[in-house]
Structure formats: structure tokens, C-alpha cells
Amino acid sequence: MALDDAARAALARAVGVENVVDDPVGRRAYECDGLTGYRVVPDLVVLPRDAAAVAAAVRACAEHRVPFVARGAGTGLSGGALPVADGVVISLSRLKRVLDVDPVDRRAVVEPGVTNLEITAAAAAHGLYYAPDPSSQQVCTIGGNVAENSGGAHCLKYGFTSNHVLAMEVVLPDGSVVTLGGDSAEQAGPDLRGVFLGSEGTLGIATSITVRLLRVPETVRTLLADFPSVAAAGDVVSDIVAAGIVPAAVEMMDTLAIEAAEEAVHAGYTVGVPAALVVELDGPAEECDVQFEQVKAICDRHGCTRLHIAGSGEERAAIWRGRKAAFAAVGRISPDYFVQDGVVPRTRLTEVLARIADMGEQAGLRVANVFHAGDGNLHPLVLYNAAAGETERAERLSGSIAELCVELGGALSGEHGIGTDKACSMPRMFGEEDLATMGRVRAAFDPDGICNPGKVLPTPRLCGERPGKYRPHPLEESGLIDRL
Template structure:
């Protein structure tokens, strides 16, 4: 529990009305989209601008108060779970689009602006913001920066890091710096690249300069059904082998399709083992030629139904089904864990077969919806907490993430490590790798107050505190030595 003096310091830095201490109100901030991890913070701070964010962080630094930055709370790895004796710094009020430059094709926005609002601001100029997480209507750019989010179109256009030129950042000591530049280039180490995807452990971004792209001349979208996951996976490999780089290739299995159809009635075929959403964009002539190639590849691999979007409304309906899938799973299961891992495209069928077997062994269903083009899986482990399945579901979810590493992939594609997968990090990284990460983190945050307990498996030993290495008293006295 923070003492009165500290609370008063926060009230001076902000405004008393913007410092929430009521436990009932604080409970609204106890978790992010991964609701299995919950901690009620001591205080929630609601700064109104970048100056107040910096002032709040300076109070944290002065008094050693741990803090967690929070955007819309849509994260799925427990990255925004609070610290019990710490504060949450909410960026929800920093939601201005500061400028849109159609000549240099960039925009400057505050972290509370939603992903889709950036495109809305750029659209009158014939521009858009390419990264598009499924939650783009509600997730904020600050959270996208923290997690290096991707989305359905990351196969062709890349992730957040490929579209952020610079960030204004409040460091854990309260100082303010700019990482990157208007061109995305910066002399010396790529600190912008270090900060992107650091999951809120290196500081808080208060404004972001993003790259905007010209709206494509043509967009062609199809929805194709297949008799098996393997056949759909072969189509993905065939498209890439043909030298075609689609804007998006998404796959859904039977359970995911069932959930999406119950929620939004997008016109997907119930009962099919797999469906692919393939989208091409670019110059009209190139799109037309490649679209015919994609249709031929689908037919060659046993496509049972091919639906081509004939209008913007039909295209929107196809994407509405795909992007509703996560939330729609609530229609077929009272509870579920959303996992996020990556495997090589060539091992998609293998990993999905292994996941099905693991689910059967655990007595749980697993729905699959994912970015097939880059092998970024999003298995949804379905369970019922009411009948005591939570622990089994959590264990299965963790095993799926570690399976991705076993098959040559990674623990996360875009949702981050957060609290959920920190203990699995040694499955992917050596102790030397992890030590380098700790040192980088300590260079930014030597006192370990910025989103502590996330990403890295800490404490390394029972009772050891995260952050910069601190000699044990016995080591200082010469009784023992560090190996």
C-alpha cells in the first residue's frame, strides 16, 4: 500500500481527480485481454498529456514505485497486468491525431489513438496505415508499439516496426527522449528498434510518428474451402512458390468458422475442415494476373468452394468473419485461452496435427485461426472454468507455445511474451541470451520499476530481485564469489 505522501505527490503531478484509489474503480484495470492473470493496482493514474505522463513517472522514480503503462487493455499475453503495490499509468486520454502529412506520407499521433483511427485520418488523402490487428477498432497505437503488432496484412507489409519512424518516449527516470527520426534513420544504435516490441519494459511512448502508404489501386479477395488443413497449407506454399506475395493469407478451421458464423453470419461454409482468405492488392493489371494464378492453385489442391468478393461489401463481410473469430469463440465455449506462436510455413499441417493430438490428450477442444502466410498461429484453447478445466487449459496453452519452438519457430509472433510465456523463454533462448536482454533492460531501467515481472523469467533464483545485478552480502564480504 502506497503511503499518503506518495499519493499526494501523484496528485500534485496530475490532478487529484485523475488519481484513482478506490479499489472498486481500480479493479477495472486488474487485467488485460488475458483474463487469467489479475492484480488490483494500488493506484490508477489518468494523465491528460505527455507532460503529465513524464511527471507521474518522475514520482515513481523518486519513490521507487513500480508502474505499468496501459492502453486499451486488449493485449493477450498479460503484458499490462498491474503490480499490487504499484500504479497503472493509463494513456487512454492521450488520443489526439497531432498531424497528417500527405506529402511525406506520415502522421504523428498520441498513444491512445486506435489503430483504425489512423487510417480514418489518412483516408481523405488517399493514404492508410498498413498494420491491422484483428482488434484494430479498439486497440491503440501505443499498445501496437509495445507488442510490435502485426495483423492480417503483415505478410506483405510487415509489422509495426516497419511503419513507425520515431517515438517520443518517457524513460523510467522521467526524462523524455526521441528514438528514431522523421525518416526512420538515426545515427548510432537503433534504439527505436530496441524500444519497438519491448512490451512496456523500457519506458512509455507519448507520441508516435508513423509511415502512411498510398491506398492500393486494386484489391482482390477470395474465400476458399478445403477438405483438409494439409490441402489448405499446400495452397499457401504453392502461392509463395509461384513468386506471389499476397497482402494476406488467413486460415480458419472448423471450430473457428462455426464461432464466426454464429457471431456475424459472414457467409463461411459450416463443417469444412479449413478455409483460406486470400487477398491481393496493388496495380490492377498485376492483381488480375496473380489472382487467376491463385485461383488455379486453389483448384489444383482440391478447393471445394471458391467465393470471390464481387463488391466492397462482400470483401468487408469476408474480413468481418475472420476478424470476429477471437471474440466469437465465446459463442461456443464459456472460457478460452488465446495462444500466439510461429512455425515455418512448411510445418503448418504437422503442428496443427500435433495440436489436435495434444488437445485430445487433455480432453479439450482447440480452435485455430491464424496468419497462414507467415506461419503465425493463434490456437484458442476452449475450456470451462466452472467445471475445473482452467489448469489443464493453461498447461495445454503453454505446451502449444513451446511446441512452436520445438518445430523451429518462436514463442510469439505479435501478442508478446508478457506474464503468460515468461517462464517459457529458456525454451527459446540460452542463459547468455537472456542475460544480454536483462542488461539492455537494466540500462534503461536500473531500478526495475518499469513493468516489472514481464517478458524475462524473473526472479532467476528464489528471492532474487529483477533488474541490475546486485551482489549478495556474502559476496561483498568475501565469503563467496560469483562464478
């Protein structure tokens, strides 16, 4: 598996020697993604300029049994793009063309290095936009969105990346090129498009992505509401959904997250308030007006202490700037932090936040909370000081929070992925047979195990587990299905 001279030469031929980074300083720039607590310097970095060069690089890796990790903008928050020490990083940052925008069929075809926001910019002249909007949408790329099945603030109404990708051209781990999906999200046969979406770079590399575009809504109404407690804000979220209203977005921030965001961007949030909600409705004007009045009444009923309604596009942008700045802004109030990503049922938001506060207090660490309240997708930020020796304690707390979400009927991840960070927690959510099935699917795509190894599934190397003997599924024993 080591990267020898023959493998280096093959990779240089594949992408061009001028597109190879092998000096120590250059390689260190790729040592981690947005989860900076985990760092590994790769043996080599290649920057192909087109899809053909990506396929050639993967073929070279397959021929020489060299592990490789695809990397987009590096904004991921689960260690999904963490390099392998004796492997290659294949950076897709130069594949950044918008290949086609079709306003009639409402589709766009883009390369994986195109940023999320650039898709909307390319479609804007036609009155169209791309709905998924992660907080990092100005810099995160569509290839990474596909890998992690990213969502964003508006996923409550519009869904995740998987709801908006129709087809992909994919380089498989042996270097062959296939198309997954088609002209619509529903295709005959196994849903390989669905298998690939959210596979965190473990099944291959997407080199072209066809996304669906939506019409820009007729009306958008946005408010920012303060509450005397997190529980009151959580009750508002439940009551809005119970009233049959499906907002485009419902976001919650607590005291620490608001403090950090205000210090960074001065968006007009109330510093010191226990909780704030951002609620946005969109759609036909008359429907928005009626539902907006209902939302305001629900906020008042739960003791809203301040209600700010965006009166212009600039004010709406300011509200969202505060919300989307929260992750990065936390660096202003803590030298280090882990970003967690778990999901709980909406009805258990208040309970889980109280449990997280207790866990943070017991660990002697602060936890800031900013999350997609509408669908129960939490993003607790565990604040710590590495220089003071708090890293291990913070890592344990972060992992315990993710596992708490599973305990309360939720999931380990809503959109950031499992990556390196939560691979060892997977048995908390899935049984042995489930994990074995996932491993067999992965092996069907990548029998040599060279495509983003060490991610998602727990391994003895990562988790100190003892590998168990494979146990066949009852349907396999009965002859109804075959083992891949």
C-alpha cells in the first residue's frame, strides 16, 4: 500500500507533473478538513484539471494499491476528507465549470468543484435557484455536498442534496467511469444514485453532477424572535409544526452561539438572551401572510421578548449572516472547539438540550448550540482549550452527545456525516448485521479498500475492536439472496 516511486510516476503521468504537490509544506495544507482536531499529512496531493485526469489518477492508485481520498473545499466537519498517511489526496478544486443550465427542464450540470452558491448564481437569470444551502454555501462545493448529503437551513421544507441530484458521472475505485441516475430521481432498477449520495467518498468520485433547480419563491418572510428560555423556543417550534405550517426554515441559537455571532458580524441579535429563533416562510404571498401571522401569535404565546421582522432584503440577509456565521464565529470565544451533528425527534429538543448542558457541566466544558430546530438536527459546539490539555475530555463529550441523540430516538448525524469522528459510535446505532451489510456494499464498489479508507464504518485500527466472523443473513441461508 505504500506510495513507491512507480506509483508516484504513474500519478504524475495521470495528471501532469505540474499538478502534483509533493513538498512537505504544500502537503500540510491538506492535512485536515473543517474538523481540525484530526490531522494527517498525505504522502502526495494531485490536482487533476478534468474528469479524464481524475479517472487516470484513480486508475494509477488502483494499479499500485495506493489509498486515495477525494477532497473538495475541505469544509467538511466529520473528518471525512482526512488523508491517509501513505496515500494520495485527489483534490477536485480545479473542476469548477458550470457545464449547462437548462431553464426549461430546470436542471444544471456542474463539475464537483463548483460552489453551492455558484449554482444559484448561474441559474438566477432564469428566475431559478438551487435549494440546499449549508452554512458554508459560499465556499463548500457540490462534490462535497454529494458526498455528505448536505442539507442546510432550508432542509425542513426542501430536503437534502439527495432530493435535488438527478444524476452523476462517477469514477469508481478501479478507475472506470459510470453514470448513476438519469433524467429524473426515479429510475428503474436498484437506486445506485441513492447509494452513492451520502456515501462520504467511500464508493468513488463524482466528476459531473446534474441537479434540479427550483423557481424563486414569490414571497419570503423572515423573523428573528428572542425567548426567555430554550424550552420556550422549543415549544414554539413544536407548535408551528403542529399548526400544519411547514416553514422554509426554523433555526435556533443559544446564548453562547449568539454572543459569538454578534461579535463576528454584528447582525442585530440580542446578546445575553437565552435563545433566539429564526423563522422563514416562503411561497405564494397570500399563504405566507396568513401563516406569518400565525407564527407571530405562537411566538407571543410562548413569551417572546423581542420580535424583529425583516423589512427588506438587506435585513433578511443580516439575520441569515448572523446564523450562518455561528460555526466560525465560535472561534472568537474559544481557542478550540468540536462541531457535533446529531438528530433527535423534534418533541425531545428541550430534553436533549438540558441533558447536553448537564453533560457539559460535568465535563467542565462549555457547549454552544446552533441548529436546525425544525427537523431536530443539532449542532452542539464543544468549546475547549487544547493548550490546557482539554482535547481528550472535549472529544469524549462530543462523542457522548452524538450517542445521546441515538439514545433519545435520533441519529448520529443529520448532514455532516460520520467520517472519522463518529465511526466508532456506529455500533450504537446499527447492529452487527447492519454494519456487515454496509461493509459488503462498500466492498462491491471497492474490493481493495483503497477509496477513502478508515471512514464511516468502525474498524479494529480505529476503535480497538476485535473483528468478528461473518454471520450469514437468514435469507442468505435460505438461498433467497446471494452474498456479494
